[in-house]
Amino acid sequence: MYMKLMLVVGARPQIIKSAPITREALKHREIELQLVHTGQHYDFEMSKIFFEEMDLPEPMVNLGVGSGTHAWQTGNMMIKLEKTIIKGKPDLVMVPGDTNSTLAGALAAIKRNTPVAHVEAGARSYDMQMPEEINRRLTDHCSSLLFTPSNKCVRNLQGEGISKKYIRLSGDTMYDAMLQHLPTAAKSGVLRKLGVDKDLYGILTLHRPENVDTAETLRGIMKAMMMLTDLTVFFPVHPRTRERLAKFQLLNQLEATSHVKCVDPVGYHDMLWLVKHAKLVFTDSGGLQKEAFWLGTPCVTLRSRTEWTETTRQGANVLVGSNSRKIVAVTRNIMAQRDIKSRLRKLKNPFGDGQASKKIIAETLRWR
Numbered sequence: 001m002y003m004k005l006m007l008v009v010g011a012r013p014q015i016i017k018s019a020p021i022t023r024e025a026l027k028h029r030e031i032e033l034q035l036v037h038t039g040q041h042y043d044f045e046m047s048k049i050f051f052e053e054m055d056l057p058e059p060m061v062n063l064g065v066g067s068g069t070h071a072w073q074t075g076n077m078m079i080k081l082e083k084t085i086i087k088g089k090p091d092l093v094m095v096p097g098d099t100n101s102t103l104a105g106a107l108a109a110i111k112r113n114t115p116v117a118h119v120e121a122g123a124r125s126y127d128m129q130m131p132e133e134i135n136r137r138l139t140d141h142c143s144s145l146l147f148t149p150s151n152k153c154v155r156n157l158q159g160e161g162i163s164k165k166y167i168r169l170s171g172d173t174m175y176d177a178m179l180q181h182l183p184t185a186a187k188s189g190v191l192r193k194l195g196v197d198k199d200l201y202g203i204l205t206l207h208r209p210e211n212v213d214t215a216e217t218l219r220g221i222m223k224a225m226m227m228l229t230d231l232t233v234f235f236p237v238h239p240r241t242r243e244r245l246a247k248f249q250l251l252n253q254l255e256a257t258s259h260v261k262c263v264d265p266v267g268y269h270d271m272l273w274l275v276k277h278a279k280l281v282f283t284d285s286g287g288l289q290k291e292a293f294w295l296g297t298p299c300v301t302l303r304s305r306t307e308w309t310e311t312t313r314q315g316a317n318v319l320v321g322s323n324s325r326k327i328v329a330v331t332r333n334i335m336a337q338r339d340i341k342s343r344l345r346k347l348k349n350p351f352g353d354g355q356a357s358k359k360i361i362a363e364t365l366r367w368r
Contacts (some may be wrong), residue, residue: 003368004032006090006109008081010040010065010101012050013174013287016268017096017119019054020176020357026057028361034088038077038101039064053268054177060088070100070131077104085112091368092117095139096173098132098286106142117364119173121146122153123286123307129210132286133307145367147360149173150310150350170359171352174287178294179354181269182276190270191277194234194263198277199341202228202331204235208284211302212241215248217322221302222250224327225282226257231335233282234274236265280334282327289317296345298334300327310350 005025009018025033037059051058063080065073081104085093093109095102096119106116118139125133140146140157148154149172157167191198204225212218222245225233235254237245242262245251254260266274275281275291280298283289289308292299299317311317318334320326334340 001368002030002032003092003365004034004088004090005364006034006036006085006088006093008036008038008093008095008101008105009059010038010077011097011099013285014097014099014101015050015054015056016177016287017173019056020173020180021094021096021119021360022056024357024361028365030365031361034090035059036081036084036105037062038081038104039066040073040077040099040101049267054181074100074104074107077101078108081105081108082112085109085114090114092145092364094119094364096120098123098136098139100131100135102139103135106139110142115144116142117145117147117360118143119147119170119360120149121167122148122150122155122157124153124156125305125307127305130305136307145364147356147363149175149352149356152310152350168359168363170363171354171356172290173356173360174290175294175349175351176354176357178272178291182272185269185272185276188270188273190266190273194261196232196234199279201232201234201278202280202282203271203274203278204233204282205238205285205288206235206241206283206302207238208303211284211322212238212244218244218248218250220322220324221327222254224324224331225260226254227324227328228331229259231259231279231331233260235260235262236271237262238265280331282331290351293317293344293347294349294351296341298340298344300330300334302327314347316344316347 009015025031039062065076092115094117095105109116121140127133146167147170154169275297276295278297281292282300284302289299289311293311293316301317301319304321318330320330
């Protein structure tokens, strides 16, 4: 039976999560794939490199919403998505992840009585101060198909009263993407470009408003990085983070610290290769926590809570918040463990077998 499937993306993590689904859907003649880009963080020209890296077709439409407050951005996306849904007449709207694009897609669809499928359903940090937590909860309760990356996510949904008939344990499409792109990442020249050897550096990423918008919090994290003089730290600086570092008079201090290397943001393949060969990763990103886990690299998460407790329970990921002393103590403890990476690579992966996208498309067709 012929099916119109509308897939809504808007931020870089969504493009990564959606890439394996897109490729799988394009293999099926009975699926008309309608790829929609909301332009949540970038217009299509700026984010085109992500599509090219992931080998994706250009989206059917670019809504070009851009950045703004949560209410403004979500509202504008809903208005434009409603028009897109009316025109495209999809049988199902699929939304991955937990961004404002995710929630806008779910609400616009359900208000038009169009069924919703949520990819990466059931993830919970139980921190309602996180916009992503609100987005993922509301999206889950709008959805007719909920594709979960782990058994824990299944239990979270059932605990909220969602019937198991709507839930499908698929595994994580980010794991699919990583496995598919590692061969290309292996050709990356990023280590040579940065002039660094394997296992002799750390990687820092930082972008969440709760970390970069408050001077005290950002200073605590940067103080820790500057204290770790025995570790070279590469810091691909997000544009918004760079603005805050300058505003709080931290950028000059950081750039004057010889072991902390502020570099431009890197592409997906370069980042995979950097994470794979890092001594450890510092991050506030949900996706990078999982990628570090899969690649066997210790992760120090600059948050007090995470939706990916599967990684913390196995000792691969430590939550440290923004306290500089704690960050330094945990880092030095990790660095003292010579066999830690070989141990982490032996851990059981709770996020599936790398076939999540195939399961998602198969279940979507079966549901239809």
